[in-house]
Amino acid sequence: MSSHREAPEISKDPVADSTDLYAFVSPDHPDTVTIIANYVPLQTPSSGPNFFEFGDDVLYEIHVDNNGDGHADVTYQFRFETKLNDNNTFLYNTGPIEELDSEAWNRRQFYSVTKVDGNGKAKVLARNVPCPPCNVGKLSIPNYKKLADDATFKLKSGEKVFVGQRAEGFFVDLGSIFDLGTLRPFQNLHVLGQKAFQEAGEAVNATDRTNVHSIAIQVPVTDLRGKSSPVIGVWTTASRRQVRVLHGHSSDDVYVGPNVQVSRLGNPLFNEVIVPMSKKDLWNSLPPTEDKNFKQFVEQPELARLLPALYPGVFDNLAKLNEAKTPRADLVAVLLTGIPEGLIEGFRNDTGDLQADMLRLNTDIKPSKKENRFGLLGGDLAGFPNGRRVKDDVVSIALRAVAGATFALVDKDFEPDEAVADLSQGLSAADVTAKFLNRFPYLGLPYDGFNNPS
Amino acid sequence: MSSARRARAVPRVSRRTVLLGAATVGVGGAVVSVSNLSEAFDNAQNSADDAIVVHVRDLKNGRLDVFAGDRLIEVRDKDLANRLAKAAKK
Numbered sequence: 001m002s003s004h005r006e007a008p009e010i011s012k013d014p015v016a017d018s019t020d021l022y023a024f025v026s027p028d029h030p031d032t033v034t035i036i037a038n039y040v041p042l043q044t045p046s047s048g049p050n051f052f053e054f055g056d057d058v059l060y061e062i063h064v065d066n067n068g069d070g071h072a073d074v075t076y077q078f079r080f081e082t083k084l085n086d087n088n089t090f091l092y093n094t095g096p097i098e099e100l101d102s103e104a105w106n107r108r109q110f111y112s113v114t115k116v117d118g119n120g121k122a123k124v125l126a127r128n129v130p131c132p133p134c135n136v137g138k139l140s141i142p143n144y145k146k147l148a149d150d151a152t153f154k155l156k157s158g159e160k161v162f163v164g165q166r167a168e169g170f171f172v173d174l175g176s177i178f179d180l181g182t183l184r185p186f187q188n189l190h191v192l193g194q195k196a197f198q199e200a201g202e203a204v205n206a207t208d209r210t211n212v213h214s215i216a217i218q219v220p221v222t223d224l225r226g227k228s229s230p231v232i233g234v235w236t237t238a239s240r241r242q243v244r245v246l247h248g249h250s251s252d253d254v255y256v257g258p259n260v261q262v263s264r265l266g267n268p269l270f271n272e273v274i275v276p277m278s279k280k281d282l283w284n285s286l287p288p289t290e291d292k293n294f295k296q297f298v299e300q301p302e303l304a305r306l307l308p309a310l311y312p313g314v315f316d317n318l319a320k321l322n323e324a325k326t327p328r329a330d331l332v333a334v335l336l337t338g339i340p341e342g343l344i345e346g347f348r349n350d351t352g353d354l355q356a357d358m359l360r361l362n363t364d365i366k367p368s369k370k371e372n373r374f375g376l377l378g379g380d381l382a383g384f385p386n387g388r389r390v391k392d393d394v395v396s397i398a399l400r401a402v403a404g405a406t407f408a409l410v411d412k413d414f415e416p417d418e419a420v421a422d423l424s425q426g427l428s429a430a431d432v433t434a435k436f437l438n439r440f441p442y443l444g445l446p447y448d449g450f451n452n453p454s
Numbered sequence: 455m456s457s458a459r460r461a462r463a464v465p466r467v468s469r470r471t472v473l474l475g476a477a478t479v480g481v482g483g484a485v486v487s488v489s490n491l492s493e494a495f496d497n498a499q500n501s502a503d504d505a506i507v508v509h510v511r512d513l514k515n516g517r518l519d520v521f522a523g524d525r526l527i528e529v530r531d532k533d534l535a536n537r538l539a540k541a542a543k544k
Contacts, residue, residue, distance in 0.1 A: 243507045243521045254505040257521035 003265045004041035004170075004207075006272040007280030010263050014040050015055035016238040018265040019212055020170050023234040023359050023387040026218055027367035028439050033224055036216045036390070036441060037062050037236035037265070038166070043211040046449035049092045051134035052165065053109050054080040054213055058238050059259045062217065065233040066226030068352035070289035073118040074224055078163065078215050080111045080131075093133070097141050100130045100150050108133070111163055113155065113217075125157045131164040135211070137450030144445055152440065160218040160440055165211050167434030167444035169390045170268075171427045174206035177395075181310045185426040186419075189311050203426030208433055209452045216441035221363050231338060231349050233358030234387075235266035235288060261285050266357040267335050267385065268394040273303055274335070288356035291336060295355055298335055299327035303402045317417045318404045330406035334385050339376075343409045347381050361387030373428050377405055390442045391429035399423050510535050 004019040005011035022036040039060065043052045054060065059079060063072035085106045086094065095104030109131040116122045132151040135144050152162045176182040180192060184201035187193040215236075224232050242257030264271070264284050274297050275283045283294065300322075308319035333339050338350035338360040349362040368382040373393040375383025377400055384392040400406075400423050404416040429436060434444030509519040516532030 241524075242526065243509075245505070245507060254507065256505050256507050256523065258524055258526050 003268065003270075003272055007284050008277065009281045010284055013262060014042075015053075016058045016240060016263050017041055018236050018238060018263045019168075020268065021234065021236050021265045021359055021388065022390055022442075023232075023361045024389045025221070025361070025363055025365065025367050025382065025387070026440070029218065030367055031221055032160075032218045033221050033232070033361065033363060034216065034218045034440060034442065035062050035064075035234055036214055036443065038168075038170075038212040038214050039238065040213040041210075042168075042207065043165075043213075045135060045209070045211055045447040045452040048136060048449060049090055051092055051107075051136065051449075052211070052213060053082060053107075053134075054078075054111070054131070054163075055238075055240075056080050056082050057244070057255055058240055060215055061237045061239070062215065063235050063237065064224050065288075065351070065356075065358060066224060066229070066231075068229070068231075068233070068354060070233075070287065070291075070354050070356040070358070071118065072116070073226065075116040076159075076217055077114040077116060077122075078111050079114070080109055082107065082109050092136060093140050096139065097133050097136075097147065098143070100132065100147060105133055113159075113161060115157070123157075125155050125159065126153070126161070129153060129161065129163070134165050135446040135448040137448050139450070141448070144448070148445060158220050158223065162214065162216045162441040164213065165446040166214040166216075166441065167432070167446050168207045168210045168212050169429070169432055169434075169436060169443045170207055171205045171393070171429065171431050172207055172395050173203040173425050173427060175204060176201075177425070181306055183399075183423075183425055185424060186311065186314075189314055191310050191312055203431075205427050205431040208431065209447050211446040212443075214441060214443055216443075218440050225363055229351070230364040231351050231360055231362045233266075233288070233338075233351055233356065233360050235264060235358050237261050237265075238263040261287075264288075266359050268388065269398050270335060270357045273398070274298055274301055276302070288358055289354070291357045292355045294357075295332065295336065298331050299329075300325065301328065301331065301402055304328070304404075307403055311419075314419045315403060315417045317415055318420075321404060321407065321414065326411075328407060329410045331401065333410070334401060334406060339385070339409075344376065344381075347376070347386070349386050359388055360385070374400070377401065390436055393425070393428060395427075396424040399425065508538065510538055513539050 010017045018039055019041040020038040024034055026032045026034045040052050062076045064074040066073045089106055092107055093105050097105045110128045112127045113125040114122050115125050132147045151164055154160050176184045182190050182193055184203045187201045188197040188199055239259035239261045241255040242260045245254040247253055271280055271283050305322050308315040335357055336355035340350040341348040349360040365381050365386055368380050372378030372380035375392050375397055376386055377397055383389055384394050384397055400420055403420045403423055405420050408414050408416055436444055507521040511517045511519055513535050516530050516535040518529040518535055520527040520529050
């Protein structure tokens, strides 16, 4: 997946598990940047009575570097508090929830927003901001859209925030990809699939009809940009207190010590498919400034070696590139430094020499009137890897890039294999059942528990 | 719980009651080193009710990690480390 359960330790801690990060110039408010950090993956909507929520014991952060040093110049922190209304019921709600302060809603969550500058000076922007409920079902929540709208707030400091449950917008054929790298549209070309499949298959969106918890913030672009460059680097982290002492009664538990980072996400799929399993937990604990230590996995990605082996005769040019052990300067640019001027006409999103996994967004690039799901590789300068929009097909973009599509940018003599132009997981945003919104927070309303699964 | 009491327990929520004002606070999480435990407590600036957790990292050299509030204070105190080790054997 993008970053769902991408490392052994965080896969056992879903409340702190970052799943997707989006950053884009808001199409309906181009003077702002929208950043969405998703957590709590793969929620089955009908999971009552203890529906999903953020961790009161987790510090969630969105970081923005605007001078290329890999350190945050702007950080938004989100802290949560859960409040129980009735100690004598086992239910999430005892009647319809029609308002954010409905008496019938038993378990509610509130959050604070704190902004920290590059010098560590913090300012609390908002306190006791309510999250909307989980989408239990039509009887419990007759008008979910209204509640979600009510839970969207404009802060006095200029930011717009929404924090709560949303439909999963990331689409991926998980079942096939992790079954020995099968891509259903090409399954009959797979080294083992040649015997198992007579023809191409249709992809399955494995994350469809699941929910996530989103932290969405829309910020005036001038609050994020640095003085000398329009490019910002974005990442999200989740941290837990270093010490937790359990006493058997949660009210007596002790949480103490500094926050220790347990989850990190910049570019989608970085920790998922670039970093070896033995180093994934380590990577999650580190800041982007340490990513030079992972450069070798970007320069010689395992996936690039797997593609010619799994699809014999399909990626011969890539195989030759692998055999030559040519460092993949293209992937280093895409993932670690940003794409410098001169490779793609009218485009750059580089942030200097520092190698750091950040989702880089050139805020001077205007939103596209007609989005191409292949983003930059589809000629759409406003799409991934220039930031990331909610409908970008990051799996297919990453596949094409690793297969050699972007190497041609840095080596004019390299000719990508013919298959690269058709390489795709076979899915698009149209395979997400919940409709995306054309306004903040852009991800669709969460699936309700009554009908999902059905 | 009576409905009247429940009503008081439920924070009323409206766009007006959400506190959107600003207040400046310090950012915690620092790690500091001190030479003994009393100095560590002075440094932690904790109230009497706040928990303090001590981890003996290295008994031989008297290295202790003191967790207090959102801080980690590294302490070197062989005597205390030995007394804690002795207590742990009881």
